[in-house]
Amino acid sequence: MESTxxxxxxKILEYLKSGHSISAITALKKFGxxxxxxxxxxxxxxxxxxxxxxxxxxxAKRYASYRLAGVEPKIEKAMPGKxxxxxxxxxxxxxxxxxxxxxxx
Numbered sequence: 001m002e003s004t005x006x007x008x009x010x011k012i013l014e015y016l017k018s019g020h021s022i023s024a025i026t027a028l029k030k031f032g033x034x035x036x037x038x039x040x041x042x043x044x045x046x047x048x049x050x051x052x053x054x055x056x057x058x059x060a061k062r063y064a065s066y067r068l069a070g071v072e073p074k075i076e077k078a079m080p081g082k083x084x085x086x087x088x089x090x091x092x093x094x095x096x097x098x099x100x101x102x103x104x105x
Contacts, residue, residue, distance in 0.1 A: 008033045009042050016043075016068040021052070023065045040066050 002010075011031050015022060027033040040049055048069035055062050 005039070005042070008039050012036075012039050013043055013047065013068075016047075016049070016066070017071065019071050019074045021065045021067040021074070023054070023063055025063075036066070037064070 008027075008031050012022060012027065012033070015030070020026075022036065024036045027036040027039070033039055040051075043049055050067050050069050052065045052067065053062055054065050
């Protein structure tokens with residue numbers, strides 16, 4: 001049986017292989033992953049993953065976006081029309097199944 005960590009790692013890797021880049025908000029929405037940096041760290045053991053730092057001019061926030069080296073990235077927004085300031089709303093959409101979310105705020 002595959003653990004949640006292994007499942008998220010494999011889903012994120014397939015997503016990256018398909019040419020997508022991924023940020024924390026995308027990982028949360030698509031895979032229910034609250035610890036993207038940890039998943040990326042696991043994947044870096046076997047894969048060359050590039051980190052791009054994104055400056056969100058709307059919210060004046062800066063965040064990491066990850067992509068697989070050698071794969072042409074697709075350009076898309078994590079949440080069309082929304083910025084990183086909507087991260088807490090996305091967390092609420094996923095649901096508060098653990099205390100992890102409460103520790104974030």
